[in-house]
Amino acid sequence: MKKEYNLKNLRVKRRGILSALQAPEPVGNKVRITISLDQDVLDYFKAEATNPGALPYQTQINQVLRRLIDKSRRTSCDDVEELKAGLLHDAIFIRKLAKALDRRQTDK
Secondary structure, three states, X not given: OOXXXXXXXXXXXXXXXXXXXXXXXXXXXXXXXXXXXXXXXXXXXHHHHOOXXXXXXXXXXHHHHHHHHHHHHHXXXXXXXXXXXXXXXXXXXXXXXXXXXXHHHHHO
């Protein structure tokens, strides 16, 4: 870390203090890409970005995608267990499974 910084060369982005408080911890480096979005999706995020203290629309889109990924990672195991429990109490599923197993036994 430098002992002194040249503040004249410091570049400040257009984000207010509220935006900095709302921003999550950075996970990795940002990568510039070209992406096609539906116009209504883009309009929504651009409109949200005009609210006082709001984050830029690209950051908002990134946050929504990150939350979706995090939710997917957290709930996938829970969903499987819930599905198993549901199927074990589903009489129609049990009957169809029994018929399929019976057919398999008779085919051998």
